[in-house]
Amino acid sequence: MHLNWLPVREDWNALLALAKSLPPAEAAQAMRQLATSRMDFTSVGKLDRALRKALAANGGSLPGLEPVKLAILASATTSHLPAGIRVAGLRRGLAIEVYEADYGMYRQELMDHSSALYAFKPDVVLLAFDARHLAASEGATPESALELMSWCWRQVREAFSAQVLQQTVLPVFPWLMGNNEPRMTHSPASVVARINELLRPASEEQGVDLLALDQFAAVDGIAAWHDASLWHRSKHEVHPQAASAYGDQVARLIAAGRGRSAKCLVLDLDNTLWGGVIGDDGLEGIVLGQGTGLGEAFAAFQRYAKGLAERGIILAVCSKNDEKNALEPFEKHPEMLLKRSDIACFVANWSDKASNLRHIARTLNIGLDALVFADDNPAERAIIRQELPMVAVPEMPEDPAAYVDTIAAAGYFEGLRLTDEDRVRSQLYQANAERERLKDSVTDIDGYLESLRMTMVAQPFDSVGLARVTQLINKTNQFNLTTQRLSEAEVSERMNDPEVVTLQVRLTDRFGDNGIIAILIARVQGGEAEIETWLMSCRVLGRKVEQACLNVLAQFCTELGATRLAGTYRPTEKNGMVRELYPSLSFKALGEEDSNGARRWRLDLADFQPQPVPMRIELPSEVLA
Amino acid sequence: MQQTEIYEKLTEVMRDVFDDEALVATPGMTANDVKEWDSVNHVSFIIAIEEEFGIKFKTSEVEKMKNVGQMVEQIEAKTAAK
Numbered sequence: 001m002h003l004n005w006l007p008v009r010e011d012w013n014a015l016l017a018l019a020k021s022l023p024p025a026e027a028a029q030a031m032r033q034l035a036t037s038r039m040d041f042t043s044v045g046k047l048d049r050a051l052r053k054a055l056a057a058n059g060g061s062l063p064g065l066e067p068v069k070l071a072i073l074a075s076a077t078t079s080h081l082p083a084g085i086r087v088a089g090l091r092r093g094l095a096i097e098v099y100e101a102d103y104g105m106y107r108q109e110l111m112d113h114s115s116a117l118y119a120f121k122p123d124v125v126l127l128a129f130d131a132r133h134l135a136a137s138e139g140a141t142p143e144s145a146l147e148l149m150s151w152c153w154r155q156v157r158e159a160f161s162a163q164v165l166q167q168t169v170l171p172v173f174p175w176l177m178g179n180n181e182p183r184m185t186h187s188p189a190s191v192v193a194r195i196n197e198l199l200r201p202a203s204e205e206q207g208v209d210l211l212a213l214d215q216f217a218a219v220d221g222i223a224a225w226h227d228a229s230l231w232h233r234s235k236h237e238v239h240p241q242a243a244s245a246y247g248d249q250v251a252r253l254i255a256a257g258r259g260r261s262a263k264c265l266v267l268d269l270d271n272t273l274w275g276g277v278i279g280d281d282g283l284e285g286i287v288l289g290q291g292t293g294l295g296e297a298f299a300a301f302q303r304y305a306k307g308l309a310e311r312g313i314i315l316a317v318c319s320k321n322d323e324k325n326a327l328e329p330f331e332k333h334p335e336m337l338l339k340r341s342d343i344a345c346f347v348a349n350w351s352d353k354a355s356n357l358r359h360i361a362r363t364l365n366i367g368l369d370a371l372v373f374a375d376d377n378p379a380e381r382a383i384i385r386q387e388l389p390m391v392a393v394p395e396m397p398e399d400p401a402a403y404v405d406t407i408a409a410a411g412y413f414e415g416l417r418l419t420d421e422d423r424v425r426s427q428l429y430q431a432n433a434e435r436e437r438l439k440d441s442v443t444d445i446d447g448y449l450e451s452l453r454m455t456m457v458a459q460p461f462d463s464v465g466l467a468r469v470t471q472l473i474n475k476t477n478q479f480n481l482t483t484q485r486l487s488e489a490e491v492s493e494r495m496n497d498p499e500v501v502t503l504q505v506r507l508t509d510r511f512g513d514n515g516i517i518a519i520l521i522a523r524v525q526g527g528e529a530e531i532e533t534w535l536m537s538c539r540v541l542g543r544k545v546e547q548a549c550l551n552v553l554a555q556f557c558t559e560l561g562a563t564r565l566a567g568t569y570r571p572t573e574k575n576g577m578v579r580e581l582y583p584s585l586s587f588k589a590l591g592e593e594d595s596n597g598a599r600r601w602r603l604d605l606a607d608f609q610p611q612p613v614p615m616r617i618e619l620p621s622e623v624l625a
Numbered sequence: 626m627q628q629t630e631i632y633e634k635l636t637e638v639m640r641d642v643f644d645d646e647a648l649v650a651t652p653g654m655t656a657n658d659v660k661e662w663d664s665v666n667h668v669s670f671i672i673a674i675e676e677e678f679g680i681k682f683k684t685s686e687v688e689k690m691k692n693v694g695q696m697v698e699q700i701e702a703k704t705a706a707k
Contacts, residue, residue, distance in 0.1 A: 042641045042673045049644055079665040229684040234664070240672045 002038055003248060005394040005410040007385065009037035020050055027054050028062040033389055035091040044244055048083035051090055064573065065095035068254055071122035071162075072098060073106035073152070075133035077235045084247025091248070092255040093369070103235075110155040118159065124254050125156045126165040126211070130237040131172045135191040142194035145169075146202060153208050161487045163257045165250065166203055167211040168196045170237060171218075172226045207488050209253050209416055213238075216245065252414040258485065259475025262392055262412040263366050265308060266357060268375035269319040269326055269348070273338065274298050275400070279325045289335025297401040302337040304404040309342050312422030313413050314429050316345040316360045318373070323348040344429035353380055354387035363436065364429055365538040367477070367574065372412045374403070419468040421515040431511035432539050446614065449543055452509040454615035456545065458552045461495040461502040465516065469504055472519055473533065477574040480535040481567060481581065494532075499524050501556045505549060507540055507615075514539060518549050522557055522565070529557035531567035541577075544613045550585050551610040552617060554603075563605050566590070571597040626678075626704045631697050638677050642670050652694030678704055 009015070012034060019030035031054070034047050054062060061067055068089065072078050082098040089096035099120040101109045106127070109117040127149065134145040149166060156164050173188040175181045182190050196214045203210050217225045220242075230236040238246050255261060270277045275287030275294050287295045309315050315338070319326050326348030330340040340346065345363050347356045353375075361368045369390040375381055381393045394410050396403060421428070435452070461469055470488045477483070486494075494500045505518035517540045521533040531553070536546065557565060567582055583589070587601035635650040643661040656662040662670070674696070675681055680703040682690075690696045 041669070041676050042638065045669060045673075046641055046644075080668060229687075230668070232684060233687060234668055236668065240668060241676075 002040070003244060003410075004038070004397075005406050006036060006038040007381070007393075007395045009034070012037055012039070012043065016046060016050060020053075024054065024058045025063040028064050029389075032064075032090055032093065035087050036389075039087070039244065041241060041244070044087050044247075045083055047090075048086050051086060051095075055095060060097075062095055065090070065093055066258065066573075067095045067097065068124060068258070069097045069099065069120060069122045070124045070126060070250075070254065071101065071117055071120055072126045072128060073101045073109065073117075074128040074130075075104055075106070076128075076130040076237045077103060078128060078238075080236060080240045080243050081128075081238065081246055081250075084243035084245075085250045086247070088244070088247040088251035089254065092251055092260055094251065094255060094258075094260070096251070096254065106152070110152060110159075113159070122160055122162050124163045124165060124257070125160065126167065126250060127152050127156075128167040128211075129169070130235075131169050131188070131192050134169055134195060135173070135188045140191060141186075142191055142198055145191075145195045146198050149199070150202065150206065153206055157489060161490050163254065163487070164208045165211050165253055166199065166208050168199055168214045170213050170226055171196075171222060172228075172231075172237070209257070211249055211253060213246075213249075216249070220245075248411065252411045253416070256414040256416050257474060259477055260369075261414045261475075262313075262372045263370035264314040264316055264344075264360070264364060264372070265305060265407075265413070266316045266318045266360060266371050266373045267305065268373075268377065268380070269317060269321060269329075271376040271400075272374060272396070272403075273302060274329060274333075274336075278329060279321055283328055283332055286329065286333070288329070288333060294400065295335070297399070297403070299335060299337060301400060301403040304407065306337055306342060308413060309425075310423060311415065311418060312425040314344045314364060314366075314425060315342055316364070316371075317343050317347060318353055318356045318360060318375075319348045320350055320353070321348040341430065345433060352383070354384060357384065357388060357391060363433060365432070365541070372407075372410075374407065376400075417467055417471060419471060421468060424515075427512065428514060428539065431514075434511055435509075449614035452511075452543070452614075454507060454509045454543065455618060456548050456552075456615050457506045457508075457618045458503050458549070459620050461491065461504055463492075463495075465504050466491060466495070468516055469519055472516060472535065472537075476519075476535040476537070477572070478538050479541070479578055480533075480572075480575050481531065481578055482533055482570050483572050483575060484533050486533075494521055494523075497523075499560070501529065501553065501560060503549070503553060503556065505545075505552070507543075507545060518545065520549060520553050522553060522562075524557060524560040524562045527562055528564045528566055529553075529560070529562035531565065534567065538577075544615070546581065547585065547611050548613040548615060548617060551613065552619065554605055554608050554610065555619075558605055565603040565605055565608075566600060567602075568598055568600045626701065628697055628701060631678075631700050631704075634677060635674070635693065635697065635700070638670070638673050642666060642673050650693050650697075652692065652697070654693040655691065674700065679707070680704060 015030060016034055019027050022030060031051055078100055085098060086096050101117055109115045153164055156162060169192045171192050173192060175189050176187045177184045181187060184190055199210060225239055225242045227239045267273055275298055276285055278286055289295045289299045305315055329336050345360045347360060357371060361371060368388055372392045373384055374396060376396050384391055384393050392412050394406055397406055466488060470491050474485050495502055501522045503520040504516050507514040507517045517537040519533060519535050522529040522531045569579060569582060582601035587603045590600040590602050593599045632650050639648045639650055640646055643659050671687060678700055686699055690699060
């Protein structure tokens with residue numbers, strides 16, 4: 001089973017040989033490009049080996065790759081899985097270090113606090129139980145299987161602040177009854193089906209993320225995922241040929257947990273959203289919608305894109321066209337499912353697409369690595385891969401009927417939970433584009449900010465907002481002083497700690513509600529409030545919201561008896577924009593940068609005067625009093 | 626496929642799987658002769674052979690293959706039957 005959305009790279013072996021001789025930063029980059037090409041089973045093994053050697057030679061890390069520690073606790077053989085996981089991590093800019101508990105020893109490892117698992121301190125724990133372990137032993141019931149898994153989740157939760165991944169059960173058992181198998185509730189096939197059913201609500205309730213193998217087996221066929229011969233010979237439940245697909249699924253869950261899922265689907269128009277060329281064929285000539293199979297295939301792709309938008313993925317258009325022609329179908333074609341209002345950033349011109357993609361990322365205030373570029377034209381795809389290797393460019397199939405499956409299978413937009421804001425994300429970005437236009441027309445910045453009529457609402461974390469707060473903490477990369485990631489349990493701990501100031505900040509303006517745009521956590525101890533987390537959405541940059549946040553934070557911390565406010569800027573690959581935040585807010589440096597470039601800053605609250613800000617601030621009533 | 630051609634291809638597969646550019650497949654070769662040929666890599670080796678030659682071994686066939694020579698015979702029989 002190959003990852004068909006990845007392009008074939010003719011010079012793969014030559015590039016691997018070259019990568020081995022490059023200095024660490026360039027080697028990491030070259031290997032990431034290799035990981036983003038189609039590979040057979042042996043190539044995955046070769047790339048994994050080269051990656052591990054490069055990591056070992058460079059003290060366990062490589063520039064540009066975020067280190068992650070993954071522990072696999074399993075009931076059967078998993079030794080063939082780490083290579084695919086590491087290579088898929090590399091594909092997403094992660095250097096995943098894998099720890100495998102001894103085959104079948106997961107209970108002991110979890111119970112023994114001096115075990116190698118505890119020494120490893122995983123960031124992510126993957127629980128992988130085979131079907132026979134859960135459903136074919138004496139007296140096994142779906143409920144007992146769930147109990148075992150919940151026990152594992154609790155153990156992991158109590159010991160580590162790790163993301164927990166639970167593999168669903170592969171439906172490996174043949175039916176005993178047939179079409180109406182569930183009528184025999186204790187047949188192994190029925191037990192597996194029922195466990196998978198129970199896992200859905202249980203995992204959501206307990207903040208565990210599922211690795212839905214049953215779902216993939218339903219698409220690819222169980223034979224692609226499981227080979228009875230291999231099970232009998234060596235207790236491989238997951239087929240080694242499926243190890244790449246397995247690894248990619250694991251890596252996308254880990255990446256999603258760290259805010260590395262793509263955020264925006266950039267669409268070409270001609271022969272991507274409709275058949276034909278609007279500039280040549282005209283409104284009546286393009287193929288779209290009812291009447292032909294091809295037209296329906298394009299409509300189905302539009303429907304899928306719309307579905308993505310409804311769950312919070314931003315849509316953009318990047319097309320070589322006259323803008324007037326490009327817009328015409330959106331405005332006039334009766335079968336267009338996507339409307340102009342679904343597109344947060346619409347770019348149709350004759351410039352090269354690499355420049356246009358840069359413009360789109362800038363306008364939407366997201367990284368280029370948050371873009372997925374869907375274009376039917378192989379030449380355009382090749383240029384983007386060459387010019388902007390951080391942009392994901394799926395190999396679009398020749399048949400438009402397969403567009404949807406390709407984008408879905410590639411899993412660029414892997415999501416872990418859905419918040420109310422996700423559902424209106426597209427409008428948020430659309431409104432932002434309008435604000436940008438207003439900014440262009442107003443030259444005086446203060447006048448512009450006043451004209452936005454902003455209201456900021458700051459309040460402590462609450463259980464309703466917990467999911468959204470956790471999501472922001474784990475995915476905000478740019479405006480993030482410490483990039484401290486926290487599990488929902490850890491966020492909840494801080495919420496309930498009377499010595500910790502937590503703030504979730506919303507911003508509304510004349511264009512609409514921006515949702516939660518800032519999160520602050522400060523721990524007050526001995527008169528000093530230490531800012532553990534300060535992050536903001538880049539959507540609201542340049543609007544003095546950071547000053548307003550500081551005003552509010554100072555007030556909350558003073559209430560808890562703090563006389564000083566301290567914070568650290570810890571540099572990452574992505575948060576350079578906040579390097580100067582603390583000095584710009586009159587914090588004084590405490591010493592020099594340490595070896596990692598981190599620096600501590602302090603503000604004396606005794607002399608602190610809240611600075612004027614161009615917005616109304618609403619606080620909970622007890623603070624105002 | 627001729628045995629000589631199979632040995633050539635198998636040598637390539639072994640070099641890739643066992644990460645040793647000096648390896649040359651010979652009839653009497655066993656896991657004991659190759660440093661990286663452990664039980665984990667054995668499964669990878671079989672899968673890589675199946676992928677390279679476009680064949681599929683039965684459970685009994687895998688269990689019968691005790692050295693490289695026997696593997697080549699199996700591969701020869703299977704590719705001939707295709």
